[in-house]
Amino acid sequence: MAKVYLTGAGPGDIELLTVKAARIVKEADIIIYDRLANPKILDMAKENCELIYVGKQNGKHSVPQNEINEMIYQAALKHETVVRLKGGDPFVFGRGGEEAIYLYQRDIKFEIIPGITSAISVPAYAGIPVTHRGVTTSFRVVTGHESADKKISQIEWQSFLNNETLVFLMGFHNIELITTNLMKYGKSKDYPCAVISKGSTPDQKVVVSTLENIVEDSKGIPTPAIIVVGEVVKLREQLKWTY
Incomplete structure (x- = not known):
């Protein structure tokens, strides 16, 4: 069979x-x-x-x-x-x-x-925990790519106002839309975020910035890449262990 x-x-x-x-x-x-x-x-x-x-x-x-x-x-x-x-x-x-x-x-x-999802493993390889005591108790995994035929987004941007970590998968080509919407619905322009390219491989690259500047700072970074938004990004300075 x-x-x-x-x-x-x-x-x-x-x-x-x-x-x-x-x-x-x-x-x-x-x-x-x-x-x-x-x-x-x-x-x-x-x-x-x-x-x-x-x-x-x-x-x-x-x-x-x-x-x-x-x-x-x-x-x-x-x-x-x-x-x-x-x-x-x-x-x-x-x-x-x-x-x-x-x-x-x-x-x-x-x-x-099941496989180990990039939503937790890639940030870990960049020294960014998706949860951390005293920083955030939750994280959300969000698609960064919606079907072109969707006239109304299913992403509830207005629900991202708390301090949970946001991990956008398959979204680098939409990074400007993602960051613009997050700021539009209340996130500070100085809110920390990171782009991690080719995570967990020897070619991994990490760009740490803010919502306002990440589009420019990550320009030209190769895909696949994920976007991490949250206060946990600041922990990379202490937790970076590779690449």
Whole structure:
């Protein structure tokens, strides 16, 4: 009986791949993988494993999501062990739920293998904790990219007025919109924020600034990049441990 493993690859550092994910990658008959999955993970695959790239980046979708769903389904009709390898965690803006529902509706068995999400690991690699006693007791993970066909944003900007940490994923191309909205709805122009590029890899770069200046200060930084907004950014000075 075929089974699809919707597998999180973690944030980039291959040593953050889970033991379970590594095991199933080694057993896979076919791996359908994303752009953000560390390519070294594919070196773990067995010799006759089929590899299919379906990577996406802003404005350049290699394969539309509906076609990826069908591709996974078709792979399950031909192979016993199918791995859908996704950067970070499959259920944190990874569209893993959509893929799982597509398989469920077609009576294909699936399993979710969680991955370490960049929302917490990338700030950690930059020396920025998403929570810290006496600073903030909560954090929120927000999409920085909404579908172009949405006429009204689902992001509740007016709800970001407390001191919780905000982590925007997939949002660097919208950084000006994000910072403008945060200031529009009450955040101070001097509020601390950071952009972390290629987090947890040897190419990691970190820019620390304010809401008012981060757009200019981070100009030209390579993607993928996440945006962290909150007082916890100030702790990087003491907690920076790498890159």
